[in-house]
Each structure stands twice: as C-alpha cells, then as structure tokens.
Amino acid sequence: MLELAYDAFIEPFVSNRFMLKAVLAGSLVAIASATVGCFIILRRMAFLGDAISHSMVAGVVCGYLLMKKLTGADAHYPAMIIGSLLAGFFTVLLVGFVSKVSRIKDDTAIGVMYTGIFALGGMLASVFSADIHFHLSDFIMGDVLSVDNERLWLMGTVTAIVLFVIILFYRQLKLTSFDPIMAASVGIPVTLIGYVLTTCTSLVVVGAVNIVGVILVIGLLVTPAATAYLLCNRLSTMMVIASVFGVTSVLFGVYLSEWFNFATSPAIVLFSTFQFSVVLVVSPRYGLLATWILRRRAISQPLIEDILGCLRRDDQPVTSRETIYAHVESSSRTIIRAINHLVKNDLLEIVSDTSYRLTEAGTREARRLMRAHRIWETYLQRLGTPDSELHEKAHLLEHVHDEQTVDYLDDRLGHPLKDPHGKEIPEDFVHLVPGEVVNSSLLREGHSGHITEIKSGSDLGLTVDDFITVGPREKSNTLWSFQLPNGNVVLLDHQDTERISVRLTESSDQEN
Amino acid sequence: MIHNAQQSDPAVPAIEVENLTVSYGAVPALLDVSFTIAKGQLVGVIGPNGSGKSTLIKTILGFLKPDVGTVRVLGTPVEKARKSVAYVPQRGTVDWDFPITVAEVAMMGRYGHIPWWSWGPSKEDKEIVDEALEMVRMQDLRHRQIGQLSGGQQQRVFMARALAQGAEVLLLDEPFAGVDAATERAILDVLENAKLSGRTLVVVHHDLATAAEYFDALLLLKQRLFALGTPDQVLHAELLSEVYEGNVRAFSQLQSSIERKG
Numbered sequence: 001m002l003e004l005a006y007d008a009f010i011e012p013f014v015s016n017r018f019m020l021k022a023v024l025a026g027s028l029v030a031i032a033s034a035t036v037g038c039f040i041i042l043r044r045m046a047f048l049g050d051a052i053s054h055s056m057v058a059g060v061v062c063g064y065l066l067m068k069k070l071t072g073a074d075a076h077y078p079a080m081i082i083g084s085l086l087a088g089f090f091t092v093l094l095v096g097f098v099s100k101v102s103r104i105k106d107d108t109a110i111g112v113m114y115t116g117i118f119a120l121g122g123m124l125a126s127v128f129s130a131d132i133h134f135h136l137s138d139f140i141m142g143d144v145l146s147v148d149n150e151r152l153w154l155m156g157t158v159t160a161i162v163l164f165v166i167i168l169f170y171r172q173l174k175l176t177s178f179d180p181i182m183a184a185s186v187g188i189p190v191t192l193i194g195y196v197l198t199t200c201t202s203l204v205v206v207g208a209v210n211i212v213g214v215i216l217v218i219g220l221l222v223t224p225a226a227t228a229y230l231l232c233n234r235l236s237t238m239m240v241i242a243s244v245f246g247v248t249s250v251l252f253g254v255y256l257s258e259w260f261n262f263a264t265s266p267a268i269v270l271f272s273t274f275q276f277s278v279v280l281v282v283s284p285r286y287g288l289l290a291t292w293i294l295r296r297r298a299i300s301q302p303l304i305e306d307i308l309g310c311l312r313r314d315d316q317p318v319t320s321r322e323t324i325y326a327h328v329e330s331s332s333r334t335i336i337r338a339i340n341h342l343v344k345n346d347l348l349e350i351v352s353d354t355s356y357r358l359t360e361a362g363t364r365e366a367r368r369l370m371r372a373h374r375i376w377e378t379y380l381q382r383l384g385t386p387d388s389e390l391h392e393k394a395h396l397l398e399h400v401h402d403e404q405t406v407d408y409l410d411d412r413l414g415h416p417l418k419d420p421h422g423k424e425i426p427e428d429f430v431h432l433v434p435g436e437v438v439n440s441s442l443l444r445e446g447h448s449g450h451i452t453e454i455k456s457g458s459d460l461g462l463t464v465d466d467f468i469t470v471g472p473r474e475k476s477n478t479l480w481s482f483q484l485p486n487g488n489v490v491l492l493d494h495q496d497t498e499r500i501s502v503r504l505t506e507s508s509d510q511e512n
Numbered sequence: 513m514i515h516n517a518q519q520s521d522p523a524v525p526a527i528e529v530e531n532l533t534v535s536y537g538a539v540p541a542l543l544d545v546s547f548t549i550a551k552g553q554l555v556g557v558i559g560p561n562g563s564g565k566s567t568l569i570k571t572i573l574g575f576l577k578p579d580v581g582t583v584r585v586l587g588t589p590v591e592k593a594r595k596s597v598a599y600v601p602q603r604g605t606v607d608w609d610f611p612i613t614v615a616e617v618a619m620m621g622r623y624g625h626i627p628w629w630s631w632g633p634s635k636e637d638k639e640i641v642d643e644a645l646e647m648v649r650m651q652d653l654r655h656r657q658i659g660q661l662s663g664g665q666q667q668r669v670f671m672a673r674a675l676a677q678g679a680e681v682l683l684l685d686e687p688f689a690g691v692d693a694a695t696e697r698a699i700l701d702v703l704e705n706a707k708l709s710g711r712t713l714v715v716v717h718h719d720l721a722t723a724a725e726y727f728d729a730l731l732l733l734k735q736r737l738f739a740l741g742t743p744d745q746v747l748h749a750e751l752l753s754e755v756y757e758g759n760v761r762a763f764s765q766l767q768s769s770i771e772r773k774g
C-alpha cells in the first residue's frame with residue numbers, strides 16, 4: 001500500500017527532475033493568479049483577463065522581432081516580457097477608449113480589440129516566420145514541464161510583487177470593488193486602484209501563460225477564485241482558500257499528466273474545473289446539495305395551512321391523526337413533520353399520542369385563513385368563475401393571504417357577510433379590536449362605539465362623538481344601519497361608511 | 513465618541529450649494545441649483561423619477577464634478593471636506609453576494625481615517641465600529657455575510673458604516689425603498705437619533721404621503737430647485753402639479769397625508 005503511494009506521488013519527482021521545478025513554478029503562479037482572480041471575479045472582469053492574455057501574443061512577437069532585428073539575439077526573454085506587458089496594457093487602454101467615445105459597451109469593446117491585437121500577433125509571426133525560432137504553439141498551449149531556472153525566477157518575482165501590492169492596497173482594492181462611490185467619497189483614487197489591479201493581472205498572466213498557455217490562462221485566473229467564492233463569507237479567507245485550490249490544481253494536474261500521459265496544461269485546468277464542480281455540489285451554504293436539502297426540509301406553508309384548516313373544519317374538541325391523514329394530501333411522514341412544526345410554534349396542542357387540538361393562536365390563525373378563503377371565493381364568483389371551480393381555485397389562492405391583499409379584496413367586494421355557499425365570512429378580527437379606531441365599514445351587527453372622525457362631504461346625520469350601535473345590514477347587505485342612543489337609525493352605503501372612523505367599545509361574539 | 517460628531521461652529525451651514533449645474537450629456541441633470549441647509553436638520557429630497565435627486569447626492573458627496581457651481585460642506589469646499597460627509601447607497605446598487613460581513617462593511621467607514629501605509633484598523637477604530645453597530649442594533653449579526661440579512665437589516669448595516677465615518681453630514685439615497693412599515697419605522701428611529709446627536713441628514717425620498725411626517729424640511733427637485741422649506745410650504749397642490757405634471761396618484765396620497773396632519 002505504502003509502496004503504491006510512493007510510486008504514485010513521490011517517484012515521479014525522483015525519476016523526473018523537471019517535475020519539482022514545474023510544480024514549484026506552477027504553485028507560485030497559481031497563488032498569485034488565484035489572489036488576483038478573487039478581485040477579478042468580484043469586479044466581473046473575467047473577460048478582460050482573457051483579453052489581456054491573448055493580446056500578449058502580439059507583445060511577445062513584437063519583443064522577439066525587435067531584439068532580433070536590433071541585436072540579432074534569439075528569444076530575448078526580458079524583451080518578450082516587456083512586450084507582452086505593454087500589449088496587455090495597450091489592450092486595456094484601447095478597450096476603455098472605445099467604450100468611452102462610442103455607444104459600444106465594455107464587453108463588446110473587449111471582444112473587438114483583443115481579437116484584433118491577437119490576430120496582429122499571429123500575422124507578424126507568420127510574416128517573419130523565418131526570423132522566429134521558437135514555437136508559438138508552446139506559448140499558446142503552455143508547457144509547465146519545460147520551465148527553466150530563468151523562468152522560475154521570473155515567476156517567483158511576479159508572485160512576490162503581486163502579493164506585496166495586493167496586501168499593501170488590500171483595503172483600497174476591497175472598498176473600490178465593493179462600493180466605488182463611497183471609495184471616491186473618502187478620497188481613494190478609484191481609477192488609479194483600477195490600474196494597479198490591471199497591472200497585477202497582466203503580471204500574473206505573463207507568468208501563468210508559461211504554465212497553462214494563452215488559451216487556458218483564464219481558467220487558472222478565475223476557477224480557483226470562483227471555487228473559493230462558493231465557500232467563503234469573507235474576502236480575506238476567499239483569497240487564502242483560492243490560493244490553496246490553485247496549488248492543488250497545479251499539483252494534481254501535473255500528477256494526472258504524469259500518470260496518464262496527458263498534456264500538462266489541460267490537465268491542470270481540468271482538475272481545477274473538477275474541484276469547482278465538486279464544490280458547486282457540496283458547498284455547505286451555496287452548494288446545490290445544501291440548497292436541495294434545505295428545500296426538502298422546508299415545510300411548505302400550504303401544507304401547514306391545510307392542516308390548520310382540517311382541524312378547524314373537523315370542529316371536534318380533539319382531532320385524530322387519521323382524520324388529518326384522510327383530509328390532507330401529503331405523505332404521512334411530511335404531515336408528521338408539519339404537525340411537529342405547528343406544535344413547536346404553539347399553534348397545535350398534543351392531546352394524546354395520535355390526537356391534537358388547536359391552541360388559541362392556532363384557532364385564530366385558522367379563522368384568518370378561512371376568512372381569506374371565503375373572501376377569495378366571493379371575489380372569484382364576482383369575476384364569473386363557475387361554481388364548480390370556485391372551491392379549488394380559492395383553495396389555491398387562499399395561500400395568498402397577507403393582510404393587505406385580503407383587506408383590499410374585502411373592500412372591493414363591499415365587505416360581504418356571506419360567501420357564495422352562504423357561509424358566514426368572519427369579521428375582520430385583526431382590526432376589530434376593542435379600544436382601537438376602525439373604519440365603520442368593517443363593523444358588523446352588534447358592534448358599538450364612538451365616532452372619532454367623519455371625513456368631509458355631504459351631511460350624514462351623524463356627528464363626531466356620537467355613540468352608535470350597529471344593526472343588521474339592509475337592501476341585500478349594501479346598506480349599513482347605525483342606531484343612535486335616541487333610537488334614530490341612519491342608513492349609509494359603503495362609500496359613506498368609509499368616511500367614518502369609530503373607536504370600538506365592545507367586541508361582539510360572532511363565531512361562525 | 514460617535515454619539516456626537518465633531519461639532520463645528522453652529523452658525524456655519526451644513527451644506528451650501530451655489531448655482532450648481534451637472535450634466536451627463538446635452539440635457540443637464542441639475543440646472544442652476546442653489547440652496548443652503550442649516551445644521552441639525554433632517555431634510556427630504558423629493559421629486560419625480562429622473563429629477564436629479566441621486567445626482568445631487570453624488571455631487572454633494574464629491575463623486576460627480578459639477579459643470580458649474582460650488583458645493584461647500586460645513587463651510588469647506590467639498591474636495592476638502594471628505595471626512596465630514598458620509599453616504600448610504602440605494603439598496604439596489606449594492607452587490608449583496610460580495611464576500612463581506614456586517615462588521616467589515618461598518619469598518620469600511622473607518623477606511624478614510626486609516627492611513628494607507630498602516631497595517632490595519634486601530635483599537636479606537638474597532639471601538640467606533642462597535643458603537644456604530646450598537647446604535648443600529650446590529651451587534652448580534654456582526655459576523656453575518658450581508659446577503660443573509662433582511663431588507664431592513666441591510667439598510668441598517670450601511671447606516672452603521674455612515675455613522676462610523678464620524679461624519680457630520682449624512683446623505684441617504686432612498687433608504688425607505690422596498691422595506692415594510694415596521695422596518696421603515698426602525699430606520700426612521702436611527703435617522704432621528706442621528707439628528708439628535710447633532711448630525712445633518714439629507715434623504716432622497718419618493719413617497720409624498722410620508723414626506724411631511726418624516727422630515728423637518730423638504731427640497732423639491734426636478735432638474736431645477738422648485739422649493740425648499742417646511743413640508744407645509746413645499747407640499748401644496750400648485751407646486752406639485754407643476755413638478756409632477758398632474759400625477760393623480762401622488763396627489764390623492766398627499767391629500768390624505770395633509771388631512772392626517774391637520
């Protein structure tokens with residue numbers, strides 16, 4: 001067993017002396033690119049990173065040709081690096097210019113400019129192919145196993161510079177990424193910080209191109225950061241975790257290519273994508289699995305309301321579990337979970353092992369739902385819904401029962417007393433609380449109170465401070481009757497009652 | 513220490529705006545706007561959509577440069593008064609998925625005070641942030657990621673950030689948009705407490721019905737300044753019909769609010 005592990009993980013380093021250098025260089029670059037990558041994804045700049053890497057091809061070719069023509073040196077490394085950095089910067093400036101002076105938006109400007117510059121590089125390379133003695137394809141596909149000492153130093157330097165800059169300007173980068181307006185208002189040079197980040201991106205890309213090549217660079221830049229983004233609630237932790245994912249991508253990418261004889265750069269990016277997919281599924285907070293479990297565990301509101309309704313309709317002192325099973329459509333396991341939830345929220349009381357009754361709060365909630373159901377039924381009938389569909393539709397809609405919706409419908413319907421089946425609609429007991437001021441249109445027979453306000457309009461035969469008692473409604477429930485202490489009865493229509501506010505003295509016992 | 517923002521001479525106005533014109537293109541968003549806001553007031557900025565309310569806030573903040581005109585905060589040109597002004601953004605403009613916690617957002621209020629070479633916030637900065645979170649009652653949620661908060665809590669985090677800035681002038685862009693009545697009350701309490709501690713608050717507001725109730729003074733804006741005064745002076749039908757071009761809904765709400773008041 002131990003031997004097997006040795007063969008798989010250690011032996012490649014012993015037998016192949018390029019391996020260590022490759023992994024070391026790759027890890028350095030991965031750390032820098034993952035750290036910068038965090039800011040890139042938070043600022044939605046991923047496409048710009050891609051553009052910078054592609055345009056570098058032109059910079060490398062220009063740098064190469066310039067030194068070749070001037071000094072005759074082949075593949076002068078510093079010139080190629082400086083060329084690629086300049087090309088990256090030039091692209092960013094061009095993109096900014098185009099989107100500023102025209103109606104073209106950023107993403108389109110990036111697409112136009114970087115393909116142009118990339119193509120320019122390709123054209124130069126083919127025109128001067130006789131002068132260029134290196135494989136452009138290495139640059140495009142990358143080759144981590146060919147890293148020499150010179151490049152290892154380059155990557156070390158790049159990583160050191162990038163990490164230093166990001167730590168130094170951490171607060172400024174964070175604030176400008178999160179809230180540029182506030183950043184500007186406390187005097188942080190937002191544009192300058194943007195350029196600092198672009199420079200870091202260019203530097204990182206120069207290094208990363210050697211590892212995974214122009215085409216896959218964006219994967220090394222954003223995938224580890226995106227993976228960490230699914231796990232973290234803080235930017236600082238996200239940067240650390242992203243770096244870890246970057247290093248593991250390089251390490252296992254190199255192993256994979258060693259074991260199965262793959263090309264290295266695709267293996268690195270592929271492993272990084274694999275890590276991302278795993279985290280996407282299993283991330284404890286933002287993962288698909290967690291969301292799915294949460295949804296499974298959630299007790300649906302309609303189910304809870306159905307159970308409350310069932311107990312209310314049963315109208316017995318105690319309701320057995322079997323009755324609930326018979327009337328509520330759901331699996332017994334889900335129903336029991338919902339019942340437990342209701343008990344925990346003091347809406348239901350356990351009487352014996354298998355029977356329950358509504359608590360006071362539960363009764364109130366059940367009545368509130370019934371009121372919503374009956375008002376919806378009345379409303380649907382008023383719209384011309386066939387009687388046969390009334391109950392089903394209202395049953396679906398009664399779960400829409402926020403106070404304002406129900407109050408609005410009630411008012412639109414002229415505060416009906418009965419639903420289409422002739423059953424009583426409970427009074428608006430949410431508002432009809434003794435001692436509170438309510439609109440007189442909500443009053444039912446038996447209520448009484450003092451008038452506190454009458455909105456201006458025609459004379460109603462009532463004045464403020466009058467004590468009124470509500471009598472039965474008349475003219476098929478469209479006229480409210482208010483009786484004064486002297487025996488006079490005033491009849492008012494819906495519109496007029498709305499002008500009157502009453503302080504309720506006494507509650508009436510209008511059970512359904 | 514943040515209960516009372518650094519007090520300056522009370523005779524100096526909090527905000528002085530003179531002949532301010534700000535434009536994005538051919539049509540100016542603000543045209544020749546001049547006004548003065550005294551210290552310790554809770555001022556509402558009202559006006560129809562696209563009337564330049566947010567532009568005004570961003571200009572007072574120093575984020576937008578005016579084409580013409582000057583903005584002075586506490587008697588100082590706005591570029592030099594950075595530490596005196598704080599800003600609470602509109603909820604819709606914030607990236608709520610950003611990996612950042614409640615306490616970190618509040619700490620951003622101190623960033624303007626921490627020198628750029630410094631390693632991190634000082635003990636004093638941390639105390640100020642704690643105090644600010646306490647004022648908006650968000651201490652218990654300090655380690656929450658901001659996306660996992662309710663609408664009202666989200667609004668309060670940014671209030672805490674503004675308070676932690678220690679600024680004397682607070683600018684708020686639609687803090688009451690899309691919150692329920694109870695939350696609206698809670699936010700208003702925070703605003704009133706801030707006012708009592710001597711701060712000046714300028715609040716962009718879209719609901720005419722509550723404007724009279726909430727603010728000491730109203731600033732009616734639509735590209736130009738139409739009125740600045742007490743709610744009674746500003747909220748009269750003639751002026752509003754001119755600005756809102758006969759938007760009936762706005763009036764009916766207003767009628768009831770005025771009656772409620774009277």
